[in-house]
Amino acid sequence: TQQPAHAAAAVSALSPEEWRALKLVHKEALTKGIANPTVLYRFALADKNQEVGLPVASCLLVRAPIGSEKPDGSRAFVLRPYTPVSHPTEKGHFDLAIKVYPDGKMSQHIDKLKVGDTLDFKGPLMKMKLEDIAKRKHVGLLAGGSGLTPMLQVAEEALRQKLPVKLSMIFANVSEADIIAKDRLDALAKAHPKQFSIHYIVDKASSSSWKGSTGYITQDLLKQHMPPPSDDSLLLVCGPPPMMRAISGDKLPDKSQGPLTGMLKDLGYTESQVFKF
Numbered sequence: 001t002q003q004p005a006h007a008a009a010a011v012s013a014l015s016p017e018e019w020r021a022l023k024l025v026h027k028e029a030l031t032k033g034i035a036n037p038t039v040l041y042r043f044a045l046a047d048k049n050q051e052v053g054l055p056v057a058s059c060l061l062v063r064a065p066i067g068s069e070k071p072d073g074s075r076a077f078v079l080r081p082y083t084p085v086s087h088p089t090e091k092g093h094f095d096l097a098i099k100v101y102p103d104g105k106m107s108q109h110i111d112k113l114k115v116g117d118t119l120d121f122k123g124p125l126m127k128m129k130l131e132d133i134a135k136r137k138h139v140g141l142l143a144g145g146s147g148l149t150p151m152l153q154v155a156e157e158a159l160r161q162k163l164p165v166k167l168s169m170i171f172a173n174v175s176e177a178d179i180i181a182k183d184r185l186d187a188l189a190k191a192h193p194k195q196f197s198i199h200y201i202v203d204k205a206s207s208s209s210w211k212g213s214t215g216y217i218t219q220d221l222l223k224q225h226m227p228p229p230s231d232d233s234l235l236l237v238c239g240p241p242p243m244m245r246a247i248s249g250d251k252l253p254d255k256s257q258g259p260l261t262g263m264l265k266d267l268g269y270t271e272s273q274v275f276k277f
């Protein structure tokens, strides 16, 4: 059967059912701090006019044959989710910002890819609909390190769509030089002073001019910057395992939400007021 002329353009860049191999076209360091480095990887879409087409909040799934060896000598696939940091409407490519761990299976694999190599993608994988997030009057965004990526997606799109929701973010990092997308976040706060606020916290401040907090996130800091426990509030949390454990409890191994524990529980939030990415 003959395909209509527009058929090729109508094929979406990614599929939730089918793995698509996309080419790495650019790679650059985003941070040079004390923490493990975050690197930007740009992947090309099949067509230069295509958009990645990700609803907010959703992520992409990546797979690579780097798992345990099977009886036939082949290797099992390792799967990991990532949230692009490029605008969903950018054409022809999308960008991932990935923290490269010295013993990280997938981040090491991706970091060893050369420009021109491919990686398998599938998606989008829906996490929580933006319209459901924006049903609450005040949303708290609690991000640590590369856990920023889903929060950035939510904040930028809610503000772009002028949704009537207030957004307050705490972004925790090891040092100032480890903060990704700081210019972008500061510009958002400047452009939407009534709707979006950001408070930075670093483990160690390297200069006396540091205006954010220092140390780890505490209950006092949460009380100061997050919406209070209420059914009008929603707190989104995404960060490294130790931060998740301290703040909300981590998700369960089957990726379900699991019980709410940690500081948010102690402060009186309920499970319906917290979402772990």
Ligand SMILES: Cc1cc2nc3c(=O)[nH]c(=O)nc-3n(C[C@H](O)[C@H](O)[C@H](O)COP(=O)(O)OP(=O)(O)OC[C@H]3O[C@@H](n4cnc5c(N)ncnc54)[C@H](O)[C@@H]3O)c2cc1C
Binding pocket: 059, 080, 081, 082, 083, 084, 096, 097, 098, 099, 100, 101, 103, 104, 105, 106, 107, 108, 127, 146, 147, 149, 150, 239, 240, 241, 277
């Ligand atoms: C919805 C969602 C979106 C995500 N988006 C991004 C993204 O945009 N960029 C990104 O870099 N990551 C993102 N992640 C995390 C990502 O999926 C992987 O967990 C991460 O890249 C580590 O995988 P790995 O195979 O390299 O490490 P693994 O082999 O799984 O772990 C190796 C070592 O790294 C440590 N480690 C693993 N994960 C973390 C962590 N988050 N913080 C601190 N130490 C850790 C472990 O303790 C272990 O010692 C996202 C996760 C979710 C759930």
